[in-house]
Amino acid sequence: MNLGSRMSLLLVALLSVPTVQAGRYVPWQAEGLSIPRPLGGLQGDPARGRAVVIDSHQGNCLACHRLPIADQPFQGNLGPPLAGIGARLSPGELRLRVADERRLNPETVMPPFHVDPRSLNQVAFAVEGQTFLSAQQVEDVVAYLSTLTEPGEAGTPPVAASPGNGLHSGYDYLKPETRAMQDDEFANPGMPTVDRGRRLFNAEGENGKSCASCHGEDGEGLDPARIASYPVYDPDSGRPRTLQEQINICWEDQLDNIPYVYDCTELVALEAFVRHRARGTPVQVDIDGPLRPFYEAGRKLYHTRFGQANLACTHCHDLHAGQWLRGQQLTQGQSNGFPEYRLGSGRITSLQRRFSECFRSFRAEPFEPGSQAYIDLEVYVNARGNGLKIETPAVRY
Ligand code: HEC
Ligand code: HEC
Ligand code: HEC
Incomplete structure (x- = not known):
């Protein structure tokens, strides 16, 4: 931030202008x-703070915390319940936790x-x-949390599912x-894509x-173990x-067709069909050979924080698997069911499109489908699930 904008922030603070421009960083x-000290010298309002806490486009605190707000269903449990927090922590302590919980852990x-923003x-x-x-919203949230002085549910710490759990x-x-819908070929809504x-x-x-x-009627000549090794x-x-x-290379070189764009509908349908041929076969990506550096690059991405919420894949899918993000239970984020059918969107989703959805969910700019970053991530995510049986087309929410 340049000196001019620092000065104007100072002015805002000095003049006690009631609102600071939305999303503008106020140094603390x-x-x-x-x-x-309150951010920008602003005064918080508990009623506004309560609204910010509930709103899924603002604080979305209920995604991870239970709060004494009875009319809000599906409160998450990645973080501890916050009833009684106003009696335990001072406004200053609450402010630091809301501004940057990473200072404590x-x-x-927690975003x-x-x-x-330049640090993100x-x-x-x-x-x-x-x-x-x-800054105003932070002050409003702190003012609201300070009103939560009644002990509610016991403040049990989140239970992190141990990665060693298998x-x-x-x-x-x-x-x-x-599960029954996925298992029944006639009921599975992903089967029309396989067809x-x-x-x-x-x-x-x-x-x-x-x-x-070359590969036989309905792909009978394809080796399921080979498919599971990609x-x-x-x-x-x-x-x-x-x-x-690989499918696109065969499509272009062996059939003389114009190649498809990565992740387009037809290519995802062909992939779904080919992977379906290997249903039940354990994933087995060989990372002991020359694939190793790409696996390591993917592993690094998996542990890198991205986006405005500043999250890495590992935070949700390793550290908090099994816990509830609002109404959704986090899984290990495995790839053995892709391309898969999503009940929420009513569509088939490729693995890399799912990566993009996760990126968007924590306000990060996704990579391009077929980019080296996504390919490295696919190597890592698939190998991380070595041993899981292919379920394509899986059915998920
Ligand atoms: C993505 C999940 C997530 C979201 C969203 C989230 N938190 Fe948290 N929060 C946590 C976790 C997990 C902890 C436990 C401490 C730790 O490990 O960081 C925590 C800790 C806290 C604490 C400290 C609790 C204590 O007992 O010391 C406060 C206060 C808090 N969060 C408030 C909020 C508020 C207010 C919001 C919304 C503006 C919010 N959190 C949004 C996950 C989240
Ligand atoms: C003219 C013969 C030919 C045609 C036609 C052909 N392929 Fe291939 N395909 C090959 C060969 C040869 C390989 C092995 C390539 C390698 O190992 O580098 C292969 C490999 C594959 C593989 C990887 C599995 C394995 O066993 O290595 C898949 C999947 C595949 N092809 C799908 C397709 C699809 C889908 C089409 C139609 C779009 C297609 N192929 C058309 C010859 C063909
Ligand atoms: C804020 C938490 C969060 C983060 C961080 C996150 N995801 Fe997800 N992810 C979800 C949720 C929620 C779902 C849907 C429920 C589930 O399967 O966990 C999901 C699902 C998935 C799935 C599908 C699992 C299945 O069985 O269908 C994959 C794969 C995945 N995520 C990969 C990633 C990758 C790679 C990253 C990092 C770029 C990432 N996720 C980061 C929340 C997150």
Whole structure:
């Protein structure tokens, strides 16, 4: 921030103008584990703070915390319940926790709601340069939390599912009805996409051949164990090749067709069909050989904080798997069911599109489908699930 804007912020503070421009960073000073002075010298309003806490486009605190707000269902449990917090923590201590909980726990999943935006990484364009909550909203939230002096539920700390607990497919977290829907080929809403892929597979390309010409009617010649080993290392390019890329290479080179764009409807349908051929086969990506550096690059991305909420994949899918984010239970974020059918959107989703949805959920700008970053991430995520059986097309929320 330049001197001019610092000066104008100072003026705002001095003149006690009631509102600071939404999302503008107001620098603060911590003393110990507290920010004693109100941000920008602003006065908080508990009623407004309560609204910010509830609103899923603002604080969305209920995503992770239970609060004594009876008319709000689906309160999450990634964080401790906040009833009675106003008796336990001073306004200054609350302010630091809301502004930047990372000061207390560097591995926290709680977003830093008011920090210098320049310290954040790959923030979604729509909110670039802004803080998650404005200085006024932070003060309103602190004022509201300070009113919570009645002890409610016991403040039990969040239970982190231990990563050593073994591998779990998203299937293990589903309701019995949804499992039954996935298991029944006639009820599974992803099957029409598999059928669409089958028709593309058996259809003639520009040169009169079809995929079936080389891989057998309905892909009978395809080896399920090979399919389950993707992404594989491609010695020609010296980089990983995803299953979608392999299909696109065959589509172009073997059928003389115009190549597809990564993640387009047809390619995802072909991928769904091919992966469905390997249903029940354990995922087995070989990361002991030349794929290793790409796995390591993906692993690094998985542990990198992104976006305005400043979260990494590991925070939700390793540290908090099994806990509730508002009405949704977090799973390990495994990839064995992709492409999968999402009941929420009513659509088939590819793995990389799911990555993008997660990026957007924490206000990060996603990478491009087919980008090196997403391919590395796919190598890591698939290998992380080595041993899980392929469920394509899985059914998820
Ligand atoms: C994505 C999950 C998440 C969201 C969203 C979230 N928090 Fe938290 N919060 C946590 C977790 C987890 C902790 C526990 C401490 C830790 O490990 O960081 C915590 C801790 C706290 C604490 C300290 C509690 C104590 O007992 O010391 C306060 C206060 C708090 N959060 C308030 C809020 C408010 C207010 C909001 C909304 C503006 C919010 N949180 C949004 C996850 C979240
Ligand atoms: C002219 C023969 C030919 C045609 C037509 C063809 N492929 Fe292939 N396909 C191959 C060969 C050869 C490989 C092995 C490539 C390698 O290992 O580098 C292969 C590999 C694959 C693989 C990886 C699995 C494995 O066993 O290595 C998949 C999946 C695949 N093809 C799908 C398709 C699809 C889908 C189509 C239609 C769009 C298609 N192929 C058309 C020859 C063909
Ligand atoms: C704020 C928490 C959060 C973060 C951080 C997050 N996700 Fe997710 N992710 C979810 C939720 C919620 C779902 C849907 C429920 C579930 O399967 O966990 C989900 C689902 C998934 C799934 C699908 C799992 C299945 O069985 O269908 C994958 C794969 C995934 N995430 C990958 C990632 C990757 C890769 C990252 C990092 C770029 C990431 N997620 C970061 C919340 C998160």
